[in-house]
Amino acid sequence: MSQTVSAARKQAMTPSALGAILLALAFFVLFALSGVNASTTLKETTVSTSMPLPQLFFSLSSASILLIPLALVCMLCALIAVIGRQRNVAMMFSLVAFLAFGLFLIFFSREQMNSALYTPLSEALKDAGVKFKKRDVKSIDASFSPGAYAALAVCGLTALLCMPRWKQEQERRRVGRDLLPYAYIAPHLFFFIIFFITPAVYGVYAAFTKWDLFNEPVFIGLDNFKTMLFDSQNTYYRQLRNGLWNTVKFVLYSVPFCIAVPLTLALALHAKAKGSKFFQAIYYFPSLLSITTVTLSWRYMFSPDYGVMNRFFGSTENWFTPPYSWIVIVVVTVWWCTGSTMVIYQSALASIPQDHYEAAAVDGAGAWQKFIHITLPGMRYPLMYTFVTSVVAQFNIYGQPLILTGFANREANAVLLMYIQENAVKKQVAGMSAAMALVLGVCIMIVSFFQLKLMRSNAPD
């Protein structure tokens, strides 16, 4: 691989490569400028509309539109590859972009009814004074502007310009060598673009829209953020603050236990007492269960009427009201998370050389001193790793408070993801919900950034 890269670097930038770069850039310009023209006729009234392709992409109104991000990402990769003088790779990506964009143009044109096009057409029909129902609009004729076909041609031309000399045996071998790694990652890359990049981009876009999940989202700029960050009388201002603060509280309450409890258990099992394998299996078992199963089981155990906890402690307290509710949520979380973290710690403990302990014992170190000066430094990296993953995981808490307390007690245990889900799906306030999700995402990214910096500074050389 390194030989391929160095060989590629030795190649000079040829006129065809320069042409490929210009064509790839032209694709993005053409994509931004082209659009789709649509018309329909109803009760002898014909109305038409046109929609730019970027707007159509954000409507996500049919499955074929998912081919657009695939084409865009592939052309971007082709551009990067050709600049990096990886012509074979550029050829491959521009060919995939050609295929994806071509299929999009074919499939989309064949659709009889597209909701993104229906919305402006129905408005035009209403403006024209036509009374109708959705079922009356039998079909919509859609055709792309010449720019769209030019963009498709540009993809093909880029691939042609990057085409290797197939007649040369050495060149053919190089194509195989260059493209083989991409063949391995192709399936993952495909699904990554369709099911990760696209929803992520769309989620960010949705945060700047007013959207009821059913009709087309309407771009409203920063209004959602202004409302939830500065309008103190608004419900979403209250929900963001309460949800975020409850999420942070939960992270602060649970993360120390999510590290201390599995560490303690790992140390106990490391002593290899009789039956330790059995207990290892027992401690790991909750990690295999779904959060719903775990939470419902604990809900019965903490039930004020017939729960084993109140019987055991001889108490009549309601565990689902503050401040006890936080205890229940943390207990359930720690019980569920302990197994997987414990296994990491066991592995780390096993990797600490035994002679360190023997040497320390010769020097007269006690158990506590061994733990502080040998065990903890020896586990520094796994501890930091589990710290980072635990914080990120607990920021995404959802199931435990939802099932145990819901929005009761004046939303004392309502975390941000509960509000996000409810607003988006139940109340169909998807734009505001996406904005909340974006805020949560930014918070997690900031915390993770500092944690990763800390982890790298502590990482073994």
Place this chain on the structure above:
Amino acid sequence: MKKFLALVLAMMMALSLAAVAHAEPIQINYWSVFTGADGATMQGMVDAFNASQDEVFVNHTPMTADDLYQKIPLTVQTGTDIPQVCIVHIERIPNFVNQDMLYSYDLDLIAEAGVKEENYNAAAWARTDIDGEHYGIPLDVHSYVTYYNKDLFTQYDLNSYVEDGYLTFDEVKELGDKAKAAGFTGYVTDLGWMRAQLLGYYGQLDPELTLSKDGINPCINNDNMRKVFETMKDLWEGGYTSVKNTDYSSEFYSGNMLVWSEGIWMKAAAVDAGINFGMLPAICYTPETCMSWTSSHNFVQFADENRTEEEDLAVAKFINFMGENSLTWAKDAGQCPAHLSINDVAEFTEYPQAFLADPARSDELAIYKYLYWGLFDTAFSRVGWDFVDGTISIDDALAQIDQEIADAIAAQ
């Protein structure tokens, strides 16, 4: 050999003709909100329809109401796998119509299959007449009513309180005090599904069932709703109700509760529990103004430009069969059928919920109609116990409900 070949050919032709003569039944996909025991009862009714004829075959897909209300917008939006007929709650229909998600029924077409307005509960039918079109065919009406433990009432000499067929809030307190004085240590009544209880009581104070004055903006923060909230808080503070997180159904089944506010759909479970119970309308301020919160499961058809008239007629036949044979629904699911023919069945008149089907008492059914019912439901249910136990003041709770609905409407 020739004879043998001729015989084989003749048989093949006969089989081909038979295959042509026996047309495939029309396939109808039907989604419902019935799970658990109700789901099994509904599946039995669907099976009975499929067995009764060979022109239409119904595939029943049961799911929880939450799942259905999440799936339907996506299904209609994408235009794929839209069921030909679906059961939804009546309160949801106005918003579905507003979003252009429902097709209205062609009344002439469905009349061919026997589905006619005069055959159905008038209150439920009228609620889905919107802008001159009709959108729902009711399967049932189901109310939030009052169960009482007959054995405990006899034991503590409380039967005089229910002789008139109603139970007022004052009577609940009186009978509770009397039973406790006689040694009863359980709960007098419960605070269960608060939304259903509160809306029944609200209807008693405002028979117009006003949730919005202009049909859009909420007006929950009003004197009548405040009185309802105060009534609930008063019952709780007086020690007459169950406490938070009580498993109230278990308390009633185990004979530890005198009066249980619950839906009629729990009748079968109460029978299975072996409780000797009676059923009354919701607890009321006065018998004259009594109303019980009521909903109705309705057959609707979501927008699907690919559905044919032939399929619509097949759906109508199915709906008519379900209405005419809904005694099973009354018996096994405890519901009150909306098809009026069931009122004349002697067996049904013996059922405890039969009083809800009495046309003379149809004004006791509080069936709400508000465009933003889904938003109202979420916001209203949110305050739950908080105003009862004082976590939030009643004024703040009412203001919060209005604010939450208004903000959600603005953000949609």
